[in-house]
Amino acid sequence: CVFSVEHPAAGYRKIFETVEELNEPLPTEVTGVLPSWLSGSLLRMGPGLFEVGAEPFHHLFDGQALIHKFDLREGHVTYHRRYIRSDAYVRAMAEKRVVITEFGTAAYPDPCKNIFSRFFTYFQGIEVTDNCLVNIYPIGEDFYAVTETNFITKVDPDSLETLKKVDLCDYLSVNGVTAHPHTDADGSVYNIGNCFGKNMSLAYNIIKIPPPQKDGSDPLKRSEVVVQLPSSERFKPSYVHSFGMTENHFVFVEQPVKINLLKFLSSWSLRGTNYMDCFESNEYIGTWFHVATRDPAAYLSSHKFRTSAFNVFHHINAYEDQGFIVVDLCTWKGSDFVYNYLYLANMRAEWDKVKESAMRAPQPEVRRYVLPLDIYRVEQGKNLVSLSYTTATAVLRSDGTVWLEPEVLFSGPRQAFEFPQINYSRCSGKNYRYVYGLGLNHFIPDRIVKLNVRTKDTRLWQEEDSYPSEPLFIPTPEKHMLTNINMPGAERPSFLLVLDARQMTELARASVNTIIPVTLHGTYKPR
Numbered sequence: 001c002v003f004s005v006e007h008p009a010a011g012y013r014k015i016f017e018t019v020e021e022l023n024e025p026l027p028t029e030v031t032g033v034l035p036s037w038l039s040g041s042l043l044r045m046g047p048g049l050f051e052v053g054a055e056p057f058h059h060l061f062d063g064q065a066l067i068h069k070f071d072l073r074e075g076h077v078t079y080h081r082r083y084i085r086s087d088a089y090v091r092a093m094a095e096k097r098v099v100i101t102e103f104g105t106a107a108y109p110d111p112c113k114n115i116f117s118r119f120f121t122y123f124q125g126i127e128v129t130d131n132c133l134v135n136i137y138p139i140g141e142d143f144y145a146v147t148e149t150n151f152i153t154k155v156d157p158d159s160l161e162t163l164k165k166v167d168l169c170d171y172l173s174v175n176g177v178t179a180h181p182h183t184d185a186d187g188s189v190y191n192i193g194n195c196f197g198k199n200m201s202l203a204y205n206i207i208k209i210p211p212p213q214k215d216g217s218d219p220l221k222r223s224e225v226v227v228q229l230p231s232s233e234r235f236k237p238s239y240v241h242s243f244g245m246t247e248n249h250f251v252f253v254e255q256p257v258k259i260n261l262l263k264f265l266s267s268w269s270l271r272g273t274n275y276m277d278c279f280e281s282n283e284y285i286g287t288w289f290h291v292a293t294r295d296p297a298a299y300l301s302s303h304k305f306r307t308s309a310f311n312v313f314h315h316i317n318a319y320e321d322q323g324f325i326v327v328d329l330c331t332w333k334g335s336d337f338v339y340n341y342l343y344l345a346n347m348r349a350e351w352d353k354v355k356e357s358a359m360r361a362p363q364p365e366v367r368r369y370v371l372p373l374d375i376y377r378v379e380q381g382k383n384l385v386s387l388s389y390t391t392a393t394a395v396l397r398s399d400g401t402v403w404l405e406p407e408v409l410f411s412g413p414r415q416a417f418e419f420p421q422i423n424y425s426r427c428s429g430k431n432y433r434y435v436y437g438l439g440l441n442h443f444i445p446d447r448i449v450k451l452n453v454r455t456k457d458t459r460l461w462q463e464e465d466s467y468p469s470e471p472l473f474i475p476t477p478e479k480h481m482l483t484n485i486n487m488p489g490a491e492r493p494s495f496l497l498v499l500d501a502r503q504m505t506e507l508a509r510a511s512v513n514t515i516i517p518v519t520l521h522g523t524y525k526p527r
């Protein structure tokens with residue numbers, strides 16, 4: 001199917017504009033047949049406030065966190081949204097300026113202070129942001145809105161009220177954790193985060209938050225670091241966005257986009273420094289794969305997997321088969337940081353500029369890597385992968401490292417298959433067949449794609465001047481549903497789209513008379 005749809009009218013600009021929160025849920029107009037048994041809440045996070053007074057936010061990940069909820073019940077749908085009352089938001093509203101430095105926007109010292117106290121604010125550690133615009137997920141009975149720092153925010157999934165700011169440093173030695181945890185069948189939540197440690201013991205810590213206990217105690221109180229993975233560069237750990245987990249292993253892909261700790265941990269330079277200023281690309285190191293066993297949790301230091309440089313944000317799935325770990329990823333070729341192309345000015349540019357910018361960016365590709373677990377007693381130079389159904393290779397080299405080459409599952413020029421979602425409860429960590437994704441056309445979300453990872457067949461849902469969000473898969477007894485929010489251009493309101501996940505055909509849509517700004521990730525809470 002041809003992808004290169006054009007967007008000359010630049011309708012996508014509308015999803016990067018500030019909106020107001022709602023005081024109570026809006027009704028929606030449902031067309032088509034919404035199955036009566038589809039009952040629950042679609043919860044999603046994204047930026048909603050793109051400037052404070054005259055001070056604009058510059059990056060896609062700076063806008064103040066807005067939580068969205070589509071409530072589905074007996075064929076009816078309502079839509080609600082509220083700003084999260086994070087410290088970043090509350091203090092910005094109180095002072096009518098950007099108070100907390102965000103991912104790509106530095107806050108400036110309080111202009112009301114005198115020159116000396118302003119000068120010294122540059123020498124205090126920066127206040128880490130709690131702007132939880134990235135995802136929302138359950139930990140036990142509680143729901144948390146998150147970014148990737150050490151602050152996570154407990155929210156009420158019905159009223160969308162902000163309940164409590166939680167500092168993970170009170171429970172774990174991590175500087176932050178990803179917005180993409182894994183949840184086990186027993187309800188345990190696993191995650192990975194940078195640990196800049198005391199004696200600069202630089203590493204990546206994999207943490208486990210155990211399932212809730214009958215005594216109702218907070219699972220966070222019983223959380224622990226289960227295994228530590230070494231950083232390939234002593235003072236420059238990689239940026240980590242997600243990781244893989246199979247039945248018996250953790251998989252961490254260490255990308256060549258590094259955090260310069262001397263910049264990040266110092267009191268930030270005199271000029272207003274933000275998080276984006278602390279990243280740098282290592283052009284020589286390539287990409288390393290690390291594997292650890294889960295139980296007992298132990299790092300496999302002898303398994304040194306190497307391959308050429310790519311950015312990776314979203315793991316699709318990983319599973320074990322005949323002594324191999326199969327790892328499916330959404331990659332972007334090269335070591336140039338993809339987030340450099342996600343400034344709001346780029347996302348709001350007119351279409352020709354958007355295309356020009358994407359020409360220079362790393363190219364997206366869905367890839368399958370296969371990691372042999374048994375790398376002993378084999379001769380060097382021979383492909384160790386003996387799985388019949390993949391062309392991915394792994395070759396032991398004279399220095400003891402294993403060089404990986406992928407099988408490409410999907411590739412299109414500046415057409416990314418991103419924000420991948422699977423039937424998680426059924427397929428995560430297991431051999432699977434389908435993955436659903438958001439199609440980025442020169443970074444602009446303009447289609448939903450279903451990919452069969454075994455045949456590489458794709459099915460598409462696309463509509464003119466419609467800008468979808470990440471599709472979420474809803475496993476249900478009768479049918480497998482796929483729901484996502486579409487934000488078409490201003491001339492038509494936004495709508496929730498309910499697709500039949502088999503045929504990718506529309507079952508129903510619930511339209512609402514307001515624009516819904518871009519959302520990043522979310523979760524479905526069955527009733």
Ligand SMILES: CCC[C@@H](CCO)COc1cccc([C@H](O)CCN)c1
Nearest residue numbers: 061103134147148175176194275278
């Ligand atoms: C120098 C990078 C530090 C790491 C945290 C430490 O492990 C990332 O920090 C942020 C800070 C603000 C917003 C974000 C967003 O979550 C990004 C996009 N998902 C990440």
Ligand SMILES: [Fe+2]
Nearest residue numbers: 241313314521
């Ligand atoms: Fe993500």
